[in-house]
Amino acid sequence: MxxxxxxxxxxxxxxxxxxxxxxxxxxxxxxxxxxxxxxxxxxxxxxxxxxxxxxxxxxxxxxxxxxxxxxxxxxxxxxxxxxxxxxxxxxxxxxxxxxxxxxxxxxxxxxxxxxxxxxxxxxxxxxxxxxxxxxxxxxxxxxxxxxxKGKYDFRTIRKTIYFSDLPEAFDGFTITQLSDIHAGSFTDMEAVKKGAELAASHNSDLFVFTGDLVNHKADEIEPMMEAFSKIRAPFGQYSILGNHDYGDYSSWPSPEAKRANFERLKQQHKILGYDLLLDENRVLEKDGQQIRLLGVENWGVGFQSRGDLEKSLAGVADGEFKILLSHDPSHWDEQVKKHPKNIHLTLSGHTHGMQFGIETPLFRWSPAQYRYPNWAGLAEEAGKYLYVNRGFGFHAFSGRVGIWPEITVIELRRGKRGAV
Known part of the structure; x- marks a missing residue:
């Protein structure tokens, strides 16, 4: 400016x-x-x-x-x-x-x-x-x-989602999701460690991270590498990129420096033990049955949309059970739920619930709702589900009021479609 x-x-x-x-x-x-x-x-x-x-x-x-x-x-x-x-x-x-x-x-x-x-x-x-x-x-x-205090008041939110076409072997399969760590915002490393330990303690079958590992630069995550690398799951740890991970919101001495930072960030995912999905998919197999895990680069309304949903679906049959990792929930609204291939569950983050709001069993409000139709929690349309994680970290406003940092645990169940 x-x-x-x-x-x-x-x-x-x-x-x-x-x-x-x-x-x-x-x-x-x-x-x-x-x-x-x-x-x-x-x-x-x-x-x-x-x-x-x-x-x-x-x-x-x-x-x-x-x-x-x-x-x-x-x-x-x-x-x-x-x-x-x-x-x-x-x-x-x-x-x-x-x-x-x-x-x-x-x-x-x-x-x-x-x-x-x-x-x-x-x-x-x-x-x-x-x-x-x-x-x-x-x-x-x-x-x-x-x-x-509120920005370190980590909460576990559990959801059970039923699918009639979930492979029997995956009935009861659990997923722990983190999103939006925003490592550059943290100052209390001990609190971060406790949050990571809480995520690891759930011992889910699968761990996923849905983008925004840092605010601007790859080295922001380095003081927390040990804490987050201890999160392990029998079916693996998978991750995607968020809008902040590309270094677009920082000044760089040269295009080469920006590219080097991005390559370093991708390497950080590898060191953490996360399989970074860049418009790709992976097969998760159990007892001779399988589901597909898809991951796209960032795609969002009002942000650079690098993600390629079609590319992530390469080799995936229509009838396969599919879980998609996509950072920005507007992707689900604009493309995923309208796609002819049924993507059963999409896991997102990005909004942070604006880190401010009111959530009670009878009433929910956040400024985020004026920007995002689905800003936190579970949404469903025509049997396709979206879960929006409220974020582990914070950005800009260094705090949280009413919208607490979240660790999500989702259980997949076979049965009549629905969620609890």
Whole structure:
């Protein structure tokens, strides 16, 4: 991005933050004693202005460097925590402003133009400001937890899927799936080790990794090689590439340097013990019966689509049971579920569930749903299934709130089609 473009971005960010700070201050000043108004105003604007300037400069650096460093990632955390907290306060203050406006309008028409009080806005109520700041403690606490603890709160999610045409020998076959490790984001190696050990402890028949091993560069995974290389399964360990694995989001001194990094990344998969599938398929055989495991390079709407589904299906008969590894779930929506060959199960990742949301048995919401029809969990259409893993790691926002890091364990069962 040009320097002019970076300046425009920083101006927009600062203007947005100034608006939030100004609106929140309308509530702050109702809580301050009269004797503290002047001092409180100075302190408030020094602190909020300093934070805003720091955030604005961090955005400028990100735009100039073309990547998110550890320092800028921490600043993004601060930006998100501050913004969500302030927006919570503003919801209450804005609601009160609507009420004040309606009250002023009512007094205007009921009292008449001759009245001195006609159209006069009632003052802000201290109780509403107190309520706003008390409510803001909830998202503030949640995001602080997400930054320091939530991003390492690994959860195992189990799903059982029934297929009427699953070969009998594979009835009860288990698959452990990891996705989106994003190794360059981690700082707590001990927590990562525990997460990898949890994945290994399930002792599944098959292990798969569905892309985004790193953020930018192949060497990011090196401190964690030992931990992830201990994940083993009787039917093997298989992997694919995600959009971050190609090095497209980093500046390189030359095209050759970028290609060398990519070749090194592929070698890292081999060292980890993962069979990297590049538009290929493998036969998994058990008791004389077999299923096919397919893997494609990254294919996604809005991203470079390198994957070739037809190539991965080479030599695969229509009637064979097929499992596809494809990083981006939009591939399933656009191609896989429409394909004339029945691909029974697709395993994806990519979305991270936007690392923020609400998931309960009765209600699910995440900003990811405005971008991806299938952003987490299991989906089915015409007997074809998609499972979207919420991701092991994190990127950009260095935290998780409500959408926790996931280790998936899927059990395949033979029977009437369905899932539990």
């Amino acid at each position: 040009t320097k002019v473009g970076g300046i425009v971005i920083i101006f927009i960010v600062l203007a947005f933050l100034f608006f939030l700070n100004w609106y929140v201050y309308q509530g702050v000043k109702t809580l301050l004693p009269v004797s503290w108004l002047t001092k409180g105003k100075i302190v408030y604007w020094l602190i909020s202005g300093g934070i805003s300037l720091w955030i604005g400069l961090a955005f400028f650096r990100i735009m100039q460097e073309g990547r998110i460093s550890t320092t800028s990632q921490q600043t993004l955390n601060l930006f998100i925590i501050v913004t969500v907290t302030q927006l919570t306060i503003i919801v209450f203050l804005f609601g009160e402003d609507i009420f004040r406006g309606l009250s002023a309008t009512w007094s205007y028409f009921s009292a008449g133009l001759s009245s001195d009080t006609a159209g006069v806005y009632p003052g802000r109520r201290k109780f509403i400001s107190q309520l706003a700041f008390a409510a803001a403690v909830i998202p503030f606490t949640g995001f602080v937890y997400g930054v320091f």
